[in-house]
Amino acid sequence: MEAIEMIAVGALILALLLLVKVFSLQSRINAIQDDLEWLKGRAEGQAINRLKPSTADRSDKPASAQMSLLDERVHHLLAQGDKIKAIKLVRVEQGIGLKEAKDYVENLERS
Template sequence: METIEMIAVGALILALLLLIKVFSLQSRVNAIQSDLEWLKGRAEGQTINRLKPSAPAVSDKPASEQLSLLDERVHHLLAQGDKIKAIKIVRAEQGIGLKEAKDYVENLERG
C-alpha cells in the first residue's frame, strides 16, 4: 500500500470516528434543550408535560412532590414518544427493576 493510500484510509477512519462523536453530541444537545424547555415552563408556572433537569438534586421536598416531578418528566417523555428513556429515568430515580419501571411508565401512560 502506498503512503497516500494509507493516509487516505487513516483520514477516512478519523472522519468516521468524528461523525460518531457528532451524533453523540447532538443527542446530548437535544437532551439539554429538553431540560431548558422544562426549566422555562417551570419559571412561567407551567407544570404540564415538562421535563425536569436530568441531574438528580438533593431536595428538601417531600417524597410525594418529588414523585409528581418524576411523573411530569415521564409524561413529557411519553408525549415525545420516548418510552424507553422514560423507563430508564424511572429506574434511576426510584432504584427499581426493569419490569417495575416498565409497569410504572405504562400505568402513567394509561392514566
C-alpha cells in the same frame, strides 16, 4: 502500502472517529432540548434549581414532591411519544429494574 494509501486510510479512520463524536454530541443536544421543552411546559412561579435533582435535593424534599416532579417529567415525555425515554428516566431516578420502570410508566399513562 504506499504513502498515499496510508494517508487515505488514516483520513478515513479520523473521519469515522469524528462521525462517532458528532452522533454523541447530537444525542446530548437532543437530551438538552427535551429538558428545555419540559422546563417551558412547567407552570410559572415554580422554582427549579436543576433539571435533575441531586441526591442531596431529594433528601430535603418530601417523597410526594419527588414523585410529582418525576411524574410530571414522565407525562411530558409520554405526551411527546417518548415512552422509551420515560422508562429510562424512571429507571435512573428510582434505581429500579426495566420491568418495574415499564409498569410505573404504563400506570401513569393510564391515569
